[in-house]
Amino acid sequence: MWVPCAGMGLCSLLSFLDRQVFAVLAPTILQDTGLSTQDFGDLAFFFFLGQVIGTPLWGSILDYIGLRTGMLLAVGIWTVASASHGVISVFTGFAVARFVLGFGEGATFPGGLRTAVESLPSDRRGRGIATSFSGGTLGAIITPLVIVPVAAAFGWRAAFLATGLAGALWLMLWAAIARPPYLSGSVPRAASLVWPNPLERRFWAIVFTYALPAISVGPILTIVPLYLSDGLGVSQAELGRVLWLPPLGWGLGYFFWGWVADRWASDTARPIGLFLLLTAAALPFGATTWTSSLAIAMFLISWSAFVSGGFQMLSLKVGSLAFPREQSAMMSGIASASWALLNAGISPIIGRLFQQQRYDEAFWLVALIPGVGIGAWVVLGPLEKGQREGNPRV
Numbered sequence: 001m002w003v004p005c006a007g008m009g010l011c012s013l014l015s016f017l018d019r020q021v022f023a024v025l026a027p028t029i030l031q032d033t034g035l036s037t038q039d040f041g042d043l044a045f046f047f048f049l050g051q052v053i054g055t056p057l058w059g060s061i062l063d064y065i066g067l068r069t070g071m072l073l074a075v076g077i078w079t080v081a082s083a084s085h086g087v088i089s090v091f092t093g094f095a096v097a098r099f100v101l102g103f104g105e106g107a108t109f110p111g112g113l114r115t116a117v118e119s120l121p122s123d124r125r126g127r128g129i130a131t132s133f134s135g136g137t138l139g140a141i142i143t144p145l146v147i148v149p150v151a152a153a154f155g156w157r158a159a160f161l162a163t164g165l166a167g168a169l170w171l172m173l174w175a176a177i178a179r180p181p182y183l184s185g186s187v188p189r190a191a192s193l194v195w196p197n198p199l200e201r202r203f204w205a206i207v208f209t210y211a212l213p214a215i216s217v218g219p220i221l222t223i224v225p226l227y228l229s230d231g232l233g234v235s236q237a238e239l240g241r242v243l244w245l246p247p248l249g250w251g252l253g254y255f256f257w258g259w260v261a262d263r264w265a266s267d268t269a270r271p272i273g274l275f276l277l278l279t280a281a282a283l284p285f286g287a288t289t290w291t292s293s294l295a296i297a298m299f300l301i302s303w304s305a306f307v308s309g310g311f312q313m314l315s316l317k318v319g320s321l322a323f324p325r326e327q328s329a330m331m332s333g334i335a336s337a338s339w340a341l342l343n344a345g346i347s348p349i350i351g352r353l354f355q356q357q358r359y360d361e362a363f364w365l366v367a368l369i370p371g372v373g374i375g376a377w378v379v380l381g382p383l384e385k386g387q388r389e390g391n392p393r394v
Helices: 003-024 026-033 037-065 067-087 091-105 108-119 122-154 156-177 201-211 217-222 224-231 236-242 245-264 272-281 283-290 294-322 325-355 359-380
Strands: none
Touching (some): 003 067, 003 108, 003 156, 003 217, 026 224, 037 091, 037 108, 037 217, 067 091, 067 108, 067 156, 108 294, 122 236, 122 245, 122 294, 201 294, 217 224, 217 294, 217 325, 224 294, 224 325, 245 272, 245 294, 294 325, 294 359, 325 359
């Protein structure tokens, strides 16, 4: 029963491999193309904008047409977009490629959550979601270790062409396993395409517990490498040796907090204590600029990623109690789209702050946002009885 989740774990690995190549090679790409730090922040906006549009749409599509066809279509789109980076040199071209990449990758987390819901019982779903999502952290870990040497040997453009080959391999794998006996063909599908309803309180419960609290992973994976390069003087080669640490923390957060969610929030609609614990744990990220030690800075950054993974697992576990099974991908789409929307808004701001070397303000902005989200969720209050009976135990 774990094979489909493992396959989606490889899918999330591919998605983060594709998105992280641009960030990992940012110093080299900016030097070669003449793009500025501000341009880089703006390009992050286009990627997250694509996710904002794509994630809820793919969530509804997957609930309607099924995982097999939907994921083949989505990964095919983003694989072409990823490979196209290797033939682009101007801002406009990169903006289009980043947008389409983000749009296609919008299917990753809705697909991963839907896979866990379809293939696992309720008391294993937290770990199933962690398995489906954890490939993203592994992808972010191996990207600097693999891509930096490839770029050094063959040039940064060759690195993007390699991602196209990786995408083609995954498509063949998914075509083989996304069918019985690995994945059931009798799981209920949505009767029609259903769009998320922002008038429902459960919609905002997902936004407040996922998008805002888990915000730090976005900047960590996209813009923070520029702080390490410009603020701490870390070379491109050394970046390749340390940038795997935050994704490792993120992945550990998935599995640790997924286990915590299964153990202490299996049927709990409002685990306030756990959310408050994570909120307090998110604050040390703001102190990252207080040290000139790369080791300490990487610990604080990695710790923040670990905490963000906890917010994600706990939020999705609670969300699975509020939405019916046939809307599970849409629920994940709400979470991922709202997270991407927040990142689309904050990335240009952080880019400007970094351009002006106002690093303290940027890091504290990110560190304090989780408290805003959890505070809003507490004020929102418990969901009405009808909203909690979405089909929690199937």
